Amino acid sequence: MPKTSAINQPHTTVVLAMSADGKIADVTRSPARFSSSADQAHLESQVALADGVLFGAGTLRAYGTTRSVSNSQLQQQRKQRGLPIQPVQIVCSRLAQFDPQLRFFHQNVPRWLLTTEAGAEPWRDKSDYFERILVVNASSDGINWHDAYQQLNQLGIQRLAVLGGGNLVASLLAADLIDELWFTVCPLILGGAAAPTPVEGTGFSEQLAKRLELLAVERVDQELFLHYRLSRE
Template sequence: MLWKISILEYNLKTHNTSVDRPQTIVVLAMSADGKIADKTRSPARFSTPVDRSHLEQQVAEADGVLFGAGTLRAYGTTLSVSNPQLLQLRSQQGLPLQPVQIVCSSSVEFDAELRFFRQQVPRWLLTTATGAQRAQQSSIAGSFERILLVQTDQGKIDWNNALRQLVNLGIKRLAVLGGGELVASLLAADLIDELWLTICPLILGGATAPTPVEGEGFSLHLARHLELLSVQTVEQEVFLHYRRQGS
């Protein structure tokens, strides 16, 4: 099943997004109790083919796909666009067949044998000066077409700077695929515009199982409020589309 909305249809919509950064959309599947993986943090493979089709649609609509180091290490790969209709739509719009796959990591500790490094996709790295040096000295040297240095004075990734660099490089629509720490960092910096959350019919439980937003969390008066744009139920899954209030 192909998710019904097409790239052409989506691009006709208007968006209130700052011109100095991409429109940023989080796309995650979670259990009914709000977990994106089990207590061992193994890859979350509990969604249905319908949700995977939906995820591929969101990837196909993006100029870039952003995910954290933990997500890459857990899955060892990334989702590329393979549906012929979606590939044709990207081609008709003059887009590259595959969006840029952007990994963010300060440590850049990756196994060079991960299938990700053999996939036919453009790969970029968002990192710090230390991470860039490690990448250039490691077995993955040359695996990234572009390395972006986006470091704060404290040696962490500067997300405002990162998104400014991305939009200047042609990334106008950015799909964020996890994990929870990355989403928390972007939310804390008010850099997320929309969320697509798929609720899957299972309970994982456990205090150590990750959620869509990790980190320290927000107090009630600092909570990020959302506007519900749509709800769709397909078989046993519920697809929720939110926009951050104020976007």
């Protein structure tokens, strides 16, 4: 079923790996390295399907890099579909306070910044860092996502892969902008009340909870790959 919030917006798929107890990182929020090579291949395949890859400032700071398409077969498939080899990598942040020495800024990928007027100002004369800066209206949680999606659609972004973190996913869910979710459940328990989860933010009441339709379950060794679609009935 199409989104009820608006039409002609990017089809959005969240792709995350989590522990068996639903954590996407440990309590120190260190980069999560617990998924298998099968999950990494799955992640790259989802990235290769996208026009743009969207992630938050915390995810960028934690990893220092982004997921590009390195598999030559996936690159060739993108060429055959008339797409550039690499999707646009879009980091979103209200204030855009990043270390310019991050490896991300040396990766051979197109980089966009999605931010507010305040966040855009320090980066305006630094085209080597971001090819494009999208300035969107601010909202109570930082970014007006309907404004952002309208701009992304106008720039030809038809499919988005969202790689975290939990606050970004929560904001997109609240704005009714997520279509699908891929969760890889990994065989470990991290625990910790402060450890990040796939969806953070303020949460939803049971009455307002987002309902999902399970599309597929696949087991690969000790991991489960769960594919959901948002139910809007």
